[in-house]
Amino acid sequence: MEIGINGTMKRRPVVAIVGRPNVGKSTFVNRLVGSRESIVDDMPGVTRDRLYFDVEWTGHHFTVIDTGGIVPGMEDEIMMSIYTQAQIATEQADVVIFLVDGAEGITPVDIDIANLLRKSDKKIFLAVNKIDTPAREAMVADFYALGIGEPHPISAMHGTGGVGDLLDLVVSELPEFVPDEESKPIRIAIVGKPNAGKSSLVNALLGEERVIVSDVSGTTRDTIDTEI
Ligand code: GDP
Ligand code: MG
Secondary structure (H helix, E strand, C coil): CCCCCCCCCCCCCEEEEECCCCCCHHHHHHHHHCCCCCCCCCCCCCCCCCEEEEEEECCEEEEEEECCCCCCCCCCHHHHHHHHHHHHHHHHCCEEEEEEECCCCCCHHHHHHHHHHHCCCCEEEEEEECCCCHHHHHHHHHHHHHCCCCEEECCCCCCCHHHHHHHHHHHHCCCCCCCCHHHCCCCCCCCCCCCCCHHHHHHHHHCCCCCCCCCCCCCCCCCCCCCC
């Protein structure tokens, strides 16, 4: 289940971004990647798979995982897959950023996710997104109730100060890693018409369910980057 490694001791640290759909996970990741790599949409649940990006913050190199939302208790096949994907991301991560929506406040799904994350032994940062204006800062303290510790206000969309402060804290928790320029991997693209079996092929190569496979055409809406 290791990712982003070359089988050496030099493993690239991993940060997973988890949270329910539509809280701004992909917006946050795009800010870190520096481009619109991850699909952002007003429709909850657009990022269905886990997406991996190699990024750098103040000289610290790590992989960030953007996940579909965790939605416990939903029967629907795709939603269950999203839940599983996010759980795997947490298992693979050195540090987890749990993103919530400061404009909406705490929702029952946030509480379920908090309960799940509290069982993990990983370092978890609680980030309260969509704090775009000083007026919204009053909401932030409410999120102490999730029992995850200090809520960190950010605005992923506007990239205000809080984003940088949070990332400084996150990288301070990551294990030491020096990227090896020599070991740049060969890049292979798998393309084909919808439902041809691209995701099944990737999963077979990886030996794990990295990509959601579904009978529904077009389940993988983003491109998936992964290393073998
Ligand atoms: P995800 O489902 O958690 O990946 O959420 P997205 O990144 O797709 O964002 C969901 C919606 O929230 C989009 O309409 C974003 O533009 C919006 N959004 C994300 N971050 C912010 C923010 O900091 N402030 C505000 N006001 N909206 C945001
Ligand atoms: Mg998303």
